Amino acid sequence: MSAVIPVDATTKRRSARSTEATIARKTKKRLTSRGATIGALIIAVLWSIPTLGLLVSSFRPAQEVRTTGWWTIFTNTGVTFDNYITALAAGNSQINLAGSFINSIAITLPATLIPLMIASLAAYAFAWIDFRGKNVMFIGVFALQIVPIQMALVPLLQFFSGGTLFGYPVVAALNPGSGYSQVWIAHTMFALPLAIYLLHNFVSEIPAEVIEAARVDGAGHGQIFFRIVLPLTMPAIASIAIFQFLWVWNDLLVALIFADGAVAPMTKLLAELSGARGQDWHLLTAGAFLSILVPLIVFFSLQRFFVRGLLAGSTKG
Amino acid sequence: MRSSLHRRITAPLALAAIAGLALSACSGGPGATTNEAGAEGDGVVTIYGTIADTEAKLLEESWAGWAADNNIDIQYESSKEFESQISIRAQGGNAPDIAIFPQPGLMKDLASRDFLKPAPAAVEANADENWSADWKAYGTVDDVFYGAPLMASVKGFVWYSPAKFAEWGVEVPTTWDELLAVTQTIQEKTGAAPWCAGFGSGDATGWPGTDWVEDLVLREAGAETYDKWVANEIPFTDPAIASAFDSVGEILLNPAFVNATYGDVASINSTPFGDVAIPVSDGTCAMTHQASFFDGFITDAGGEVGPDADVWAFITPSVEAGGQAVTGGGEIVGAFSDDADTQAVLEYLSSADWANSRVGLGGVISANKGLDASKATSPILQEAIKILQDPDTTFRFDGSDLMPGAVGAGTFWKGMVSWINGTPTSEVLTSIEAGWPSS
Numbered sequence: 001m002s003a004v005i006p007v008d009a010t011t012k013r014r015s016a017r018s019t020e021a022t023i024a025r026k027t028k029k030r031l032t033s034r035g036a037t038i039g040a041l042i043i044a045v046l047w048s049i050p051t052l053g054l055l056v057s058s059f060r061p062a063q064e065v066r067t068t069g070w071w072t073i074f075t076n077t078g079v080t081f082d083n084y085i086t087a088l089a090a091g092n093s094q095i096n097l098a099g100s101f102i103n104s105i106a107i108t109l110p111a112t113l114i115p116l117m118i119a120s121l122a123a124y125a126f127a128w129i130d131f132r133g134k135n136v137m138f139i140g141v142f143a144l145q146i147v148p149i150q151m152a153l154v155p156l157l158q159f160f161s162g163g164t165l166f167g168y169p170v171v172a173a174l175n176p177g178s179g180y181s182q183v184w185i186a187h188t189m190f191a192l193p194l195a196i197y198l199l200h201n202f203v204s205e206i207p208a209e210v211i212e213a214a215r216v217d218g219a220g221h222g223q224i225f226f227r228i229v230l231p232l233t234m235p236a237i238a239s240i241a242i243f244q245f246l247w248v249w250n251d252l253l254v255a256l257i258f259a260d261g262a263v264a265p266m267t268k269l270l271a272e273l274s275g276a277r278g279q280d281w282h283l284l285t286a287g288a289f290l291s292i293l294v295p296l297i298v299f300f301s302l303q304r305f306f307v308r309g310l311l312a313g314s315t316k317g
Numbered sequence: 318m319r320s321s322l323h324r325r326i327t328a329p330l331a332l333a334a335i336a337g338l339a340l341s342a343c344s345g346g347p348g349a350t351t352n353e354a355g356a357e358g359d360g361v362v363t364i365y366g367t368i369a370d371t372e373a374k375l376l377e378e379s380w381a382g383w384a385a386d387n388n389i390d391i392q393y394e395s396s397k398e399f400e401s402q403i404s405i406r407a408q409g410g411n412a413p414d415i416a417i418f419p420q421p422g423l424m425k426d427l428a429s430r431d432f433l434k435p436a437p438a439a440v441e442a443n444a445d446e447n448w449s450a451d452w453k454a455y456g457t458v459d460d461v462f463y464g465a466p467l468m469a470s471v472k473g474f475v476w477y478s479p480a481k482f483a484e485w486g487v488e489v490p491t492t493w494d495e496l497l498a499v500t501q502t503i504q505e506k507t508g509a510a511p512w513c514a515g516f517g518s519g520d521a522t523g524w525p526g527t528d529w530v531e532d533l534v535l536r537e538a539g540a541e542t543y544d545k546w547v548a549n550e551i552p553f554t555d556p557a558i559a560s561a562f563d564s565v566g567e568i569l570l571n572p573a574f575v576n577a578t579y580g581d582v583a584s585i586n587s588t589p590f591g592d593v594a595i596p597v598s599d600g601t602c603a604m605t606h607q608a609s610f611f612d613g614f615i616t617d618a619g620g621e622v623g624p625d626a627d628v629w630a631f632i633t634p635s636v637e638a639g640g641q642a643v644t645g646g647g648e649i650v651g652a653f654s655d656d657a658d659t660q661a662v663l664e665y666l667s668s669a670d671w672a673n674s675r676v677g678l679g680g681v682i683s684a685n686k687g688l689d690a691s692k693a694t695s696p697i698l699q700e701a702i703k704i705l706q707d708p709d710t711t712f713r714f715d716g717s718d719l720m721p722g723a724v725g726a727g728t729f730w731k732g733m734v735s736w737i738n739g740t741p742t743s744e745v746l747t748s749i750e751a752g753w754p755s756s
Contacts, residue, residue, distance in 0.1 A: 066592075092369070092395060093377050157409025164410075257405060261363075261394055272397055275370050278519060279591055279614070 058083050058285035065282040083286035090273055090283065094262045097269045097287065104249060104265040105294070107180055111187035111248045112241055115195050118188070120237060123199035124225050128211055138200070144193040153257050156186060160258070182258040183265075187248050195240050202236040203229055238305040246295055266291050358658025361390045365403065366417030366648070369395040372680060379675035383665055389658050400722070407432040412653035415662060417467060420718040421455040422725070424651045428458040434655040436462050436663065443667040447685045451712050456649045465667035468675070469647040469684040471701040472608040472715060473532040474630035476615070478600050489631045491638045493536065497567060500574055503603050512568055513577035513602035515588030516733060521726070525590045526733030527717040528644070529569065529606060533561035535642045536635045540711050547716045553750040554743070562742045569737065577602035585737050594618040598628055606633065608646070609701045613680065623696045630697055632704060642711040643704055646718060647684065676702075684712070721754055728752025 030036065056070040059079045068076050088098045095103070125131075126138050159165050160182050163173035174182060206229065214224050230237075252267040259265060270291055274281045368376055373395050384391045394413070396402055400423060406412045407427055418424040427433050436444070436456070444453050444465040456464045475496075482489070485506050490496040503511040516525050535543045538557040545551040546558060568574050569585065576584045578596040591614050596602035598620025605611075611630075612622050620627045635641055650666055652659055665671050669687025676682055679694035682702050690702040704710055717725035732749035736742065 090370075092373060093393060154405060154408045157405065157411050161409055161411040256396070256398055256402060257409070260411075261392065272369055272395065278589075279617070280370075 054285050054288055057282070058289055062282045065285070083283055084290070086280075087273060087283045087286040087290060090280075091269055092272075095264055095269070097266065097273070097290070100264050100266045100269045101290070103180075103259070103263055104267075107183050107187075107255075107259065107263070107265050108245055108248045110180070110184045111191075112244045114184060115188045115191040115244060116237060116241055119192055119195035119199050119240070120203075120230065120233070121225070122192075122196045123203045123233075124221075124229050126196070126200050127204035127206075128224070128229075129221065141193050141196050145197065149190050149253070152190070153253075156189075157257055160185075180259075180263055183254065183263070186254050186258045187251070190254070191244050191247075195244065198240055199233065199236060202233045206232055235305055238302060242298060242302050242305060245298055249291075249295055358389075358654075358656035360388060360658060361392060362415060362658050362662045363413040364391060364393045364415045364417065364662075365399065365406075365413035366393070366395055367397065367399045367419050368417065368648075369397070375678045375680060376675065379671065379678055380662075380665065382674075383671070384662075387661060389662060391662060403427065407653065414654040414656075414659045415650060415652050418464075418649045418651055419646065420725075421649050421714060422719050422721065424456070424463065424649050425458045427651065428461070428463045432653060433463050433651045434653065436464050436652070437655070437660045439660070439664045440465050440667045443664065447667070447669055447672075447687050449684070449686075449712065452647070452684055455647075455714055456651075464649045464651040464663075466684060467648040467650050467666060468681045469645055469701075469705060470609050470682070471632070471643055471645045471704055472528050473606065473633040473644055474609055474611065474697070475604050475606050475633055476597055476611060476628055476630045477604045478597075478627060479625065479629050480627075481600060481603060490634050492634050493564065493636050496634050500568065500604070504573055507603070510573065510575050510577045511603035512575045513579060513588075513593050513596050513605050514569060514575055514585045515579075515590040515593040516586050516737065517589040517592075521730060522586065523730030523733040524717065525607065526565075526569075526737065527725075527729050528608065528715070529565045530558075530561055530733070531644045531713075531716045532606075532633045533564045534558060534716070535644055535711075535713055536633070537561055537564065540642060540713060543713050543716065547719045549720075549753055552753075553746045559742055559746060562736070562746070566736075566742070583738055586734050594620070600627070609682070609697055612695055612697045630700070640709060640711075641704065641707075642713065644713050644715055645705075646715045723754050724749065724752045 053070045056073050057065050059081070060070065060073065060076075061078050061080050061082065064076050064078060088096065090097050091100065122141075126134060126141075155165065159170065160174050163169055163171045210228060211224060214228055219227070249265075250267065251265075252271060255265050255268050259268065270284070270287045273283050273287045373393060377391070377393055380391055399416075400420075403412075403416055403418075403423070404427065407430075412432065416424075416427075424433070441462050444456065444462065448466055452466050453462070456462060456466060477489075485503055487499045487502050490499050500511050514525065516523050518524055531543075534546060534557065537560060538546075542551060542557050546553075546555070551557065570582055572582055575582055576588065578601050579585075579588050590607070593602070593605050593607070594611065594614035595618045597605050598615050598618040607614075609630075615622055615628050622628050622630075632641060632643060650663060652663055669685055672683040672685035672688045673692050676688055676698075677692045677694070680698075682688070682693060682698050682705065684705045686706060688702060688706070690699055690706065693699040693702055705712065717729050719725065720729065728749045728751065732745045735748070736745040
């Protein structure tokens, strides 16, 4: 009678976790040593210096910016808000930078929320609802990620402006000056494949027992989704939200094509800020800080999700 | 299991491939409906162009009164990405009603792809009356007239200080050899380099050099050779072009003649073209070569421009005295729509009334013959109008704007930079020519 102690799956997983934990502890030790801390500090300082220079320059008078470096701020004193005031008022007859700041928010929020809403529902369906052709569809969504966004721009623009797709009439055309809808739809379409794929990985990791238990208790799809799936995948949703927010906020390409005239976001006006012949390049310093203001707030307030989001979908379990 | 997995993956992939093929094949469905020419407009005319900032404000001001009188709302939008955007918008069916093209080449490209509407008869009549045949030809593609010119600029001014010239006892040169002699005299009297130049302009670094070469090709080899060169019937490697480069090199590659206040010859590449205005206005640089718009840069740098002021300019002299040829730039107005409102705006923009209205606001000129030269707000602009309206003037559009982008905004710019850095002329010319797209 050989005494084989039956080891159940949970114990196995636990022991595996403990070795993982020791590795993690070792890594942590190595990364928090004095040398590593000093190294990290040096890298941080080196990387922040250009940004600091930009910040200092943005408060210096135009003539000073053109003739001397920002590090001479102590010998060439003179602080002014002129750059910010001029930059905010810069623009065309339809909109100025301050107005486009509002546009940026009006474009970015829906263009982040709409794809997240659709993607989380789709991810749940792909993970927990059995229907015919599910795998085919999922591979289709997955494969859409390889379509370069540049390829879709002209057909999509034809779709919006003429209601046609590859020359065939499909829907009624959007009127010129139809506001933000074009940009929202464009950003949503471009974001969906990756968002669905990443969220699917998270949603399908939820133990089947939990879902089944809920079903046994009589929960429908709606209740399962809102009471179990959504709360459990919140970290993943938040991290995708940050990525999508930053992507849309910083986007120029989609804005150039789908946001004409009065609905132009900041990036579009920033690109014009330096003037026709680049003579006003000193304004870019102020413009840069105005435009990174919101991303900085978003980043710092949701930082912990951000780090977690970097690993999203990369590991199982 | 294995085979079913295999099928599970291949089936959708095959499906996607078939769908892709099918979609790409049916890219020519029933065409979009086109409006009839002269159809009633909606009262809104959108204009898209590269003109930005102050100039855009003045542009809008120039037509504001007319637009109000005629109940047309003109919406102007500018973009630095105009060159790529206009093609995308035309293809996407989201084109503006009117586009202001800074390069005739781009307009010709869109016209030959049938995106542009031919100009209405009234506009053509205005063009015949107000512009020279040289100018009208830039708006014509395959004998169809697509758009009238708008504004113009004259390139090839040499900016100098009249007071300093008097002090050194030199006169404004009338021939190229005299220019070199004047340069030599100034160099001997001051012991410093008389010329300053800056080719720096971000991604476009090198373009001020192309202006030099174009000026010399036009002056040395003549308008006919210039036209052939721009159309690549004469390659860059031709002796005529090499000789123009050598002539420019007599000044720009001579360490004794450049680069005032900035350093050696190589510093030309690292100096932003606009910064040159500073030494020119404070008198430490005797001469620089730049287009008429440099006026504004000098004023910004604290200099005053005028025949008796700090800085004045003469046009780069011809090889022999008399009979001047100038290079310059300008815009061509093309239309993507032909409804009544758009046609009315086109007609107004091609009229002498508009030219007088816009030039009166300052900063620009037009080659419109109906233009009253006294309307120009600065002496240099009046001078430029005089040159443009002079029947003896041969006008040629800036060559790099007429060449395909790969050359005119590509290898030509890069070639100028490497030429300044000391690459032999023949090598530079071969590399510029290599950029010409094989058609």
